[in-house]
Amino acid sequence: MNSAQPVVRLTNLTRSFEQGGERIDVLRGVNLSIGPGEIVALLGPSGSGKSTMLQAVGLLEGGFGGKIEIVGTDASALATDGRTKLRREHLGFVYQFHHLLPDFNAIENVVMPQLVAGKERGAAEERAREILSALGLAHRLTHRPSQLSGGEQQRVAVARALANRPHLVLADEPTGNLDEHTADKVFAEFLELVRGEGSAALVATHNERLAARMDRVVRLHEGVLE
Numbered sequence: 598m599n600s601a602q603p604v605v606r607l608t609n610l611t612r613s614f615e616q617g618g619e620r621i622d623v624l625r626g627v628n629l630s631i632g633p634g635e636i637v638a639l640l641g642p643s644g645s646g647k648s649t650m651l652q653a654v655g656l657l658e659g660g661f662g663g664k665i666e667i668v669g670t671d672a673s674a675l676a677t678d679g680r681t682k683l684r685r686e687h688l689g690f691v692y693q694f695h696h697l698l699p700d701f702n703a704i705e706n707v708v709m710p711q712l713v714a715g716k717e718r719g720a721a722e723e724r725a726r727e728i729l730s731a732l733g734l735a736h737r738l739t740h741r742p743s744q745l746s747g748g749e750q751q752r753v754a755v756a757r758a759l760a761n762r763p764h765l766v767l768a769d770e771p772t773g774n775l776d777e778h779t780a781d782k783v784f785a786e787f788l789e790l791v792r793g794e795g796s797a798a799l800v801a802t803h804n805e806r807l808a809a810r811m812d813r814v815v816r817l818h819e820g821v822l823e
């Protein structure tokens with residue numbers, strides 16, 4: 598990767614929804630460029646389009662206008678297979694709710710995306726141990742999600758998102774489901790890990806306090822960033 602190249606560049610991103618015969622223009626021309634290792638907070642009131650924007654950047658949904666470039670590749674021009682490949686190679690996801698596989702323990706949840714990416718099992722397990730330990734979960738490796746606290750579940754979700762060393766982590770209210778004290782702690786660990794790994798991140802949040810800890814804050818207002 599060219600070191601000066603943005604990990605994501607959005608040019609005139611648009612998205613509208615048709616609901617009950619009415620058209621809502623949620624994104625009306627969003628422009629954003631995130632550099633390597635840069636951690637950006639995406640703020641905006643409820644319903645302003647933060648999740649919609651993360652879905653676009655995550656190449657999870659179609660129906661968007663404009664251009665989405667991920668590490669220099671124009672995703673808008675790719676078919677489903679190409680978008681999946683781009684997503685697997687460059688992106689990691691953390692959601693408000695952990696979405697861990699319930700029948701798999703912590704280490705297996707972190708190993709899984711690495712196997713999907715073609716990594717050999719031994720190396721994947723070593724990486725999972727390393728990253729879970731960095732998040733203080735060395736003593737919880739064989740616990741299943743139901744046997745973990747909410748904070749621990751989110752830490753596993755963070756480890757899973759970073760397992761393949763993504764260039765960009767997309768996080769949608771990653772600590773929104775936790776009490777304030779736990780949220781602060783898990784978020785600090787998340788930031789430290791993302792910084793240590795050198796990944797960039799785009800983090801949607803309502804929380805101004807968390808936003809202030811990131812490198813840059815952008816705000817969605819009436820469909821554009823300000």
Ligand SMILES: Nc1ncnc2c1ncn2[C@@H]1O[C@H](COP(=O)(O)OP(=O)(O)OP(=O)(O)O)[C@@H](O)[C@H]1O
Pocket residue numbers: 614615616621623641642643644645646647648649650
């Ligand atoms: N599939 C859909 N069909 C119709 N409208 C939708 C759809 N998805 C989102 N919207 C609308 O788009 C707007 C933006 O939703 P979005 O979830 O992106 O907001 P948000 O900023 O993430 O909100 P919150 O902070 O509450 O999670 C909302 O008005 C929502 O109702």
